Amino acid sequence: MTPQEEIEALIARVAMGHRKSFRELYERTSAKLFGIASRVLRDEARAEEVLQEVFLRIWHRADSYKANGYSPMTWLITITRNAAIDRLRRARREGTATEPVEIAERLYDPQPGPEARAVERDEARVLNACLDELPDDRASMVRQAYLQGMTYAELSESTGVKLNTVRTWLRRSLLQLRECLSR
Numbered sequence: 001m002t003p004q005e006e007i008e009a010l011i012a013r014v015a016m017g018h019r020k021s022f023r024e025l026y027e028r029t030s031a032k033l034f035g036i037a038s039r040v041l042r043d044e045a046r047a048e049e050v051l052q053e054v055f056l057r058i059w060h061r062a063d064s065y066k067a068n069g070y071s072p073m074t075w076l077i078t079i080t081r082n083a084a085i086d087r088l089r090r091a092r093r094e095g096t097a098t099e100p101v102e103i104a105e106r107l108y109d110p111q112p113g114p115e116a117r118a119v120e121r122d123e124a125r126v127l128n129a130c131l132d133e134l135p136d137d138r139a140s141m142v143r144q145a146y147l148q149g150m151t152y153a154e155l156s157e158s159t160g161v162k163l164n165t166v167r168t169w170l171r172r173s174l175l176q177l178r179e180c181l182s183r
Helices: 003-015 019-041 044-064 072-094 114-133 136-146 152-159 163-182
Strands: none
Touching (some): 003 044, 003 072, 019 044, 044 072, 114 163, 136 152
8 A cells, every 4th residue: 555545544534533543644744744834834833733723624624535646645735734824824914923933943853764855855856846947936936825825915015916917827837836746
């Protein structure tokens, strides 16, 4: 069974209320999901809170996952990213957003094994190569929207590009990235 199939099976058992499978899903995915939340929020304490919210959502919504050929990690990462961005936007509205901390302070060490590190490096290399295929302004917008949590309106304002143009560029850029990543 591939790792993707194993995680799909865990999600299916979580949907049936199987606590042991939930614990195993947490153990297998929490480090990566924490890294994503930490990258968006740049605050470990808030990232931990978001991770707790994410796993509550997973527990309650596991039955909404559909194995359709896409990676189950994509589903989990999307939930995490959206929750982190929601938290970041709320903190900005409330004026409680924190300034970025030194990189050494915010790196999370999930202590992956050599194989996991090699896979992660390869995935990052491929993603960066695909981002490099985009025009610089589009790649920057993708990073700001999907890694830093900026809204389309914020991107429009900061770049001076019309809102609908920002939406179009991001949509086309994501389609280009998907095509590139599938090669």
